[in-house]
Each structure stands twice: as structure tokens, then as C-alpha cells.
Amino acid sequence: MTGTSTPPQPAYESFYRGTVPPPTLQDFGDGIFAYLHHDGSWGLNNCGFVASGGDVAAIDSTLTEQRTRVLVETIKSVTGANPRTLINTHHHSDHTFGNSQFAGATIIAHTRCRDAVIATGLAPVKTDPLVPWGDLRLAPPTLVFEDIIDLYVGETHAELIYLGPAHTDNDIVVWLPDRRILFAGDLLFNHATPIITDGSLSGAERSLERMAALNPEVVVPGHGIVAGPELIGEWESYFRFLRRLAADAVAAGLTPLATAREADLGEFGEWQHPERLVLNLHRAMAELTGTPPGYKLDNPHPFGEMLELSPSAYGHKIIEGSEHYQYDPPTGSEC
Numbered sequence: 493m494t495g496t497s498t499p500p501q502p503a504y505e506s507f508y509r510g511t512v513p514p515p516t517l518q519d520f521g522d523g524i525f526a527y528l529h530h531d532g533s534w535g536l537n538n539c540g541f542v543a544s545g546g547d548v549a550a551i552d553s554t555l556t557e558q559r560t561r562v563l564v565e566t567i568k569s570v571t572g573a574n575p576r577t578l579i580n581t582h583h584h585s586d587h588t589f590g591n592s593q594f595a596g597a598t599i600i601a602h603t604r605c606r607d608a609v610i611a612t613g614l615a616p617v618k619t620d621p622l623v624p625w626g627d628l629r630l631a632p633p634t635l636v637f638e639d640i641i642d643l644y645v646g647e648t649h650a651e652l653i654y655l656g657p658a659h660t661d662n663d664i665v666v667w668l669p670d671r672r673i674l675f676a677g678d679l680l681f682n683h684a685t686p687i688i689t690d691g692s693l694s695g696a697e698r699s700l701e702r703m704a705a706l707n708p709e710v711v712v713p714g715h716g717i718v719a720g721p722e723l724i725g726e727w728e729s730y731f732r733f734l735r736r737l738a739a740d741a742v743a744a745g746l747t748p749l750a751t752a753r754e755a756d757l758g759e760f761g762e763w764q765h766p767e768r769l770v771l772n773l774h775r776a777m778a779e780l781t782g783t784p785p786g787y788k789l790d791n792p793h794p795f796g797e798m799l800e801l802s803p804s805a806y807g808h809k810i811i812e813g814s815e816h817y818q819y820d821p822p823t824g825s826e827c
């Protein structure tokens with residue numbers, strides 16, 4: 493690839509990242525389940541489903557055909573029914589690429605999620621040819637909304653609330669007020685570094701305030717294991733740190749990459765993917781210097797700088813026993 497705004501292309505062998513255990517199901521009672529892909533690193537998202545009175549709604553699909561097939565089979569075997577509704581918390585590939593396997597389901601999302609699914613298409617497939625994508629077909633959301641809608645799944649009331657721009661410009665959460673359970677999508681991870689390159693720092697801070705105001709007892713993050721509302725406070729601390737670092741860097745005339753190289757992450761250095769700091773600095777520094785939230789950043793390419801900062805940072809792990817890389821790892825790789 494040529495041009496100054498494209499990321500450096502690492503050798504494919506750096507994308508071999510090893511295997512993770514199969515996904516697990518967490519039962520909250522009343523037909524409410526979280527479906528967790530371990531270990532929550534790139535592409536390994538969490539899903540969920542709600543079943544009541546013979547009706548089933550699922551929350552997010554997955555990155556690959558095989559992963560989504562296992563998810564749909566699990567939902568059918570646990571609930572005895574086909575999901576009639578699929579909710580996409582945002583447009584990213586790990587939450588939407590499996591959409592087409594929810595045959596006949598109404599797919600609900602924010603208006604801009606549908607736009608982004610269509611605009612992005614299946615392009616991410618080309619960036620990592622090792623991933624066992626399977627037979628993916630684009631299936632954009634079919635029912636879209638702007639601010640909030642109420643969804644009734646049998647007896648269970650769910651509020652779908654737009655809280656972006658934050659992680660992207662189309663983030664929604666699924667809030668079950670009667671059980672105080674929050675499916676947060678990628679507005680929260682558990683002990684993994686946030687990503688706001690496609691979204692907004694001020695928007696992410698606002699999304700935390702709004703999630704805190706819901707007063708959840710259980711939080712199902714977009715990646716990582718289920719937790720409580722303490723995740724909100726942890727991300728508030730990270731964004732305070734990020735805002736301060738970005739403001740200092742702007743004042744000193746430093747670049748995001750130079751700032752990330754020198755930054756002392758402290759406790760946040762123990763979270764998964766600390767190198768995402770450079771992605772977040774790009775957004776935070778752009779916003780502090782007047783770039784509107786959600787405005788596309790591509791020069792220089794923040795993702796390329798993340799790979800420069802940590803060449804082995806990116807790549808998709810696959811699920812032990814059910815997935816195989818499309819090519820064999822070269823001898824000496826970390827698999």
C-alpha cells in the first residue's frame with residue numbers, strides 16, 4: 493500500500509495471536525443471559541439475550557460466521573426459540589458481521605449504525621486475511637432510531653438508549669430497568685483500555701455520567717467479564733487521565749505518538765491493550781483543538797501509529813477447538 497495516510501503493514505505473522513477458551517454463558521435469571529467471548533481482546537466481543545413468553549431478543553452478533561453460528565445455536569437450545577429481534581450496540585465488525593445468521597430477525601440499531609454498516613461493508617476482512625471469517629453477508633439494521641425506544645420481549649422491558657458519540661457516533665446501550673442490568677456495548681470494557689478514535693472524549697465522559705445515572709447493579713461490558721457499576725468509575729479515571737495528558741501535549745506542541753511513547757500509564761498500564769492510548773490521544777487532542785466529535789481522523793493514521801508503538805499489539809485470537817487460522821502460523825510465532 494502506498495500513501496502517507498495508510499498504516500504500516502506488519503508482516504502477517506505478527507497477527508497470529510493464539511487461542512482463547514470457548515465462550516461462556518452467564519445466567520441472570522428471568523431469561524436474561526450474557527454470552528461472553530474470552531479474553532475480550534480484539535474482535536472477541538460479548539453478546540447477550542433475553543427470553544420471555546416465547547419471544548427472544550439477542551444483543552449483538554459476532555465477528556465470524558462460526559462464532560455467530562455457535563451463538564445462535566446456544567440461544568435456540570437455551571430458549572427453545574429463534575431470536576425474533578437482534579440489537580446492534582454499534583456498527584463495529586465484531587458486533588455486526590454475523591448479523592445475517594439471525595435469519596428473519598428484525599435488527600434494531602441507531603440510525604448511524606445502519607449507515608456505517610453499509611458504508612464499511614466487509615472491508616475489515618481484507619485487513620486480516622488470517623481470521624477465519626467464514627461466509628459473511630452484509631445484513632444492516634432494519635429498524636433504526638435516534639434517541640430511545642422501549643422494546644418488550646414477552647414480559648421483559650428493555651430500553652434501548654443512544655449514548656453516543658463516545659466509542660463511535662452510533663453507540664446504544666440496552667438497559668433492563670426492572671433488573672437493573674446494563675448491556676453497555678463498547679461504552680465499557682472490563683480492565684481493557686477504551687477506544688474512542690471513532691467517537692468523542694467529551695461524549696465518552698457524558699456517556700459515563702448517563703450510565704451512572706441509570707444506577708445499574710450489573711454491567712455487561714462490550715469486552716471482558718461481567719462486573720458492577722465500578723467499571724464506570726474506572727473509566728471516568730482513565731478519561732480524566734487522558735484529558736490531562738492530551739491538554740498538556742497540545743500545550744507543549746507534542747504529537748499523539750510522542751506523547752504516548754513518554755506517558756506513564758500507572759494503574760492503566762495493567763489493563764489489556766495499553767497501546768490504545770495513542771488512538772485515544774488522537775481523538776482527545778483533535779477535540780481539544782476544535783475537531784468535532786465523530787469527525788473521521790485519518791492523517792496520520794492513528795491505527796498505524798498504534799502498530800508502530802507496539803508492533804505485536806493487534807491481531808485476532810481464535811477460539812480453541814472450533815476455529816483455525818486461514819494459514820498455518822510460521823515456525824517460532826507465539827501460537
Ligand SMILES: [Zn+2]
Nearest residue numbers: 582584659678
Ligand atoms: Zn467497538
